[in-house]
Amino acid sequence: MKKQIEIEHRARFSKEERDQLLSFLQENGKDIGEDDKNVYFFTLPDKLLKVTDNISKNTAKITGKMGRIGEGSGFEEIEFPIERTDVLKAVELFKKFGFTNVHDSFQSRHNFEYKDVEIALKYSEMWGYHAEFEIVIDDETKKGVADQKIMSVAKELGVRLMTEEELKVFIRQKEIEIKSARS
Numbered sequence: 001m002k003k004q005i006e007i008e009h010r011a012r013f014s015k016e017e018r019d020q021l022l023s024f025l026q027e028n029g030k031d032i033g034e035d036d037k038n039v040y041f042f043t044l045p046d047k048l049l050k051v052t053d054n055i056s057k058n059t060a061k062i063t064g065k066m067g068r069i070g071e072g073s074g075f076e077e078i079e080f081p082i083e084r085t086d087v088l089k090a091v092e093l094f095k096k097f098g099f100t101n102v103h104d105s106f107q108s109r110h111n112f113e114y115k116d117v118e119i120a121l122k123y124s125e126m127w128g129y130h131a132e133f134e135i136v137i138d139d140e141t142k143k144g145v146a147d148q149k150i151m152s153v154a155k156e157l158g159v160r161l162m163t164e165e166e167l168k169v170f171i172r173q174k175e176i177e178i179k180s181a182r183s
Contacts, residue, residue, distance in 0.1 A: 002138050006065075007074045007146040009133045009154065009161045012170075018129040021157060022121055025112040032111035035120065039107060040091045042099040043175065049099065053087045056109075060084040073164070074143045103178050117153045126174055131159065 013021075025031075034056040042049040048065040060082045067075035082090060095102065108123040120132040133154055135146040154161050162170070 003076055004078075005074050005076050005137045005140065005143070007135045007137060007143055007150065009073055009147075009150050010130060010167060011133070011154065011159045011161050012128060012130045013159070015129050018121060018123075018131075021119075021131065021159065022110070024157065025114060025119060025121070029112040029114035029119070032113055032118070035109040035111045037107050037109060038087075038104060040087075040102055040104045042094055043101045043103070044099075049094065051082075051087055051090045051094070053084055058084065060087050062090060073147055074137075074140070101175075101179075114157075115149075115153050117150055119153075133159075133161065 035054065036056045038053045038055065040051040042051075047067065050063040050065065051060070052063065053060050061079050062082055063077055063079040065075050065077050091102070091104075103126075105124050105126055110121045112119045112121070116135070118134045118136075120134070122130050122132065124130075133150045135150060137143065137146050151161065
């Protein structure tokens, strides 16, 4: 099985900054389309498990991310499709197996490709307006080149990417907020 390693960097910004980036990408990028999703995140100490209901594409999948946001920019992902009608059943199954640290989030997304970097312009309650810059590789040795390409494109677009430390602090704070809201 060929590895799928996603090299991802994120940025948060205002609606106005998002609108400017959207206009630029509509004029200069390749429009991949809307990609609205409802995602159930199961947070583990060193990994992430997701059940995704892709509303825009009428598909669903289960994804295992072999790492966590804020713990590096590249993680192997293993995913497989499921029927949309099985999304809630999959969520219930994982809960019954003890994966109780779950957070569901609707993400409004629009995807573009610009200079071989996929850019997802997103909005969610947890993150606000943000973007994910991504390149998928099949070999860890390509990570450095992918990171540099993403950073170069972000710089060209005037987007400041979050540092790993900023991501870690942001994610940990949101996890605390989610846990306290459940209590």
